[in-house]
Amino acid sequence: MPLRHFLTLCFVLASPLLFAQQVEVEEFKFPAHKTSVKIPFKLVHNLVVIPVNINNSKPLNFVVDTGVETSLLTEIGRDDSIILNNVRPLSLRGLGKGESIQAMNSSGNRIHFSGIEAKGQQMLVLMENIFSLSTRLGVEIHGIIGYTLFKSFVVEIDYKHKILTLYKPGTYPDxxxxxxxxxxxxxxxxxxxxxxxxxxxxxxxxxxxxxxxxxxxxxxxxxxxxxxxxxxxxxxxxxxxxxxxxxxxxxxxxxxxxxxxxxxxxxxxxxxxxxxxxxxxxxxxxxxxxxxxxxxxxxxxxxxxxxxxxxxxxxNSKYNDPFFFNLSGLEIITPIPGLNYFTVSDVLPNSAGHKAGLQRGDALLSIEGVNCATKTLEQILYTFQSKPGRKIKLEIRRDAATIKTTMYLNDVI
Missing domain, CATH: 2.40.70.10 (Acid Proteases)
Known part of the structure; x- marks a missing residue:
């Protein structure tokens, strides 16, 4: 369901009293008698993704982003539901060549996860799914959370073990x-x-x-x-x-x-x-x-x-790993997040993918003889980023034709 239609539904369902009520903003709080909480996360495209509940919603996948001040709701899945409080329109500006985008500012919301919660929280809701995070990351992504988390806790991100730990200020072990x-x-x-x-x-x-x-x-x-x-x-x-x-x-x-x-x-x-x-x-x-x-x-x-x-x-153990830049030259997306179906959204000129004849819109069928339906986007990207000079056999579908080709990974810079 498109986001704009979903929000219309939510506004009808939300109580009119909630729009007029002034809710006091709270800091995030730990459960009683706790000074730290560990949150396992997914690491997707180097991004930290944690489950977050908004009001009475089911767990939603949010990217943890130190560059964002106010939490963003970027997209809503077909089977998701959420009620937002105290909503008003506004325009946003940021990086990019286009005009400002339309959004909704919602206040007085309860954000909670792993036993931690805060009331009276602000949430910006994008009226268009401009980032297409779910399509680009290969997993369903609903939003972005940032400063509201970092200002409340000492935050440890262990990228190697994929654990985010929140500590009450003053309790981090020296x-x-x-x-x-x-x-x-x-x-x-x-x-x-x-x-x-x-x-x-x-x-x-x-x-x-x-x-x-x-x-x-x-x-x-x-x-x-x-x-x-x-x-x-x-x-x-x-x-x-x-x-x-x-x-x-x-x-x-x-x-x-x-x-x-x-x-x-x-x-x-x-x-x-x-x-x-x-x-x-x-x-x-x-x-x-x-x-x-x-x-x-x-x-x-x-x-x-x-x-x-x-x-x-x-x-950590990745510190000395070389920096490879897009050895395939391909941008791979999942047009239907949650379904292991992968297509090429862009091809860098003179890259490995370009020399192998791949084009925008090609669907990946198999890699080294293994059906792509058995793979995740992260697994495919890991293969395509393994090392310069690696030979990779591909089978793709273009329109109604099935094409076999070989790609030799190469670092173009």
Whole structure:
């Protein structure tokens, strides 16, 4: 059911008294006698996904995003139901080339998960499913939660073991920080900022101020006009970088020689450089040089302590893994989330997928002789990102024809 139709239904069902009632905003609270709660999460495209209940809804899948101030309800599944309180329209702006988008602001809601709850919570509801998160991530995604979570707790994200642990402020065990590196944070407008430094191939060091953005699945998004004398590294490629609130984000991708983050040095990570039109609203802020994403964060155990303006990093087994950029050159989606049916939504020019003859709209039937219906999107992406030079036999369907081809994975940057 389209989101706009579903919301109309909910507004009819919601009590008129709820719209007029002023509900006091509460902080998230632990169950009695608890100082911490562990939440297993799904790690999809480097993104942390946890179950969240809104009012009396069933558990909904929310991406944990440090870059988001107000919780977002991005899409509602065909079989889902939710009642939202105190609703009014508004317009939103963000990254992307398009115009502002229409949304609804809902207040006075109860958000609860794993025994933790808060009342009087604000929720923004997008009137169009602009992100298509379920289609792109291969699992049903309903929304995004951010600052409301991080401001209430010390938050530990263990990417290796896929456990998110929330601690009551002041109760985080010091012994868990013995091997950690501390980085100062600045919290401005509900967003965490960290100082970092990149070094380019010419040896020039560029200090950066970055938003820590756990909802960005890649490494870095850098705003070139805000970084003096820097140019897009060579070689680089044109690429679709993702989707912001106001439309698609396009730009170029190239490697920097290193990223210095506290005491850690990460070698040759790719960086995305959105074009000036895509970031015009972000540039008006003049307080940052870009975003630090989850392909960096997932190489650590990360502890966020907003109340004391600090974060702690402990490297995990992924720390020294090389940064490969889209070795297949394919963007794969699931047109029907929950159904193991995969199609190609984009093909990078001169990439492995392009050279193998794949086209937008092709459906994947088998990989190395294994039926794709037995695979998840994450498994397919893992295969396509395994190592440069790997030979992969594919069977695809294009219109009514079945085509066999061979793809040789290649890093185009």
């Amino acid at each position: 012994k868990r920080l013995k091997k950690a590196s501390r980085l100062p944070l600045t919290i401005e407008n509900a967003k965490p900022y960290v100082d970092a430094q990149i070094t380019t191939a010419d040896g020039v060091k560029h200090p950066l101020r970055l938003v820590i953005d756990s909802g960005l699945s890649t490494t870095m998004l850098l705003y070139l006009p805000s970084i003096p004398v820097m140019k897009v590294p060579q070689p680089n490629i044109d690429a679709y970088l993702g989707r912001g609130l106001n439309g698609e984000i396009h730009g170029r991708i190239g490697r920097v020689e290193s990223l210095q983050l506290g005491t850690f040095t990460l070698r040759r990570p790719p960086a995305s450089f959105p074009d000036s039109i895509s970031i015009q609203h972000a540039l008006n802020l003049k307080n940052r040089n870009g975003n630090l994403g989850a392909d960096i964060l997932q190489r650590f155990k990360v502890v966020f302590d907003y109340q004391n303006s600090q974060m702690f990093l402990t490297q």
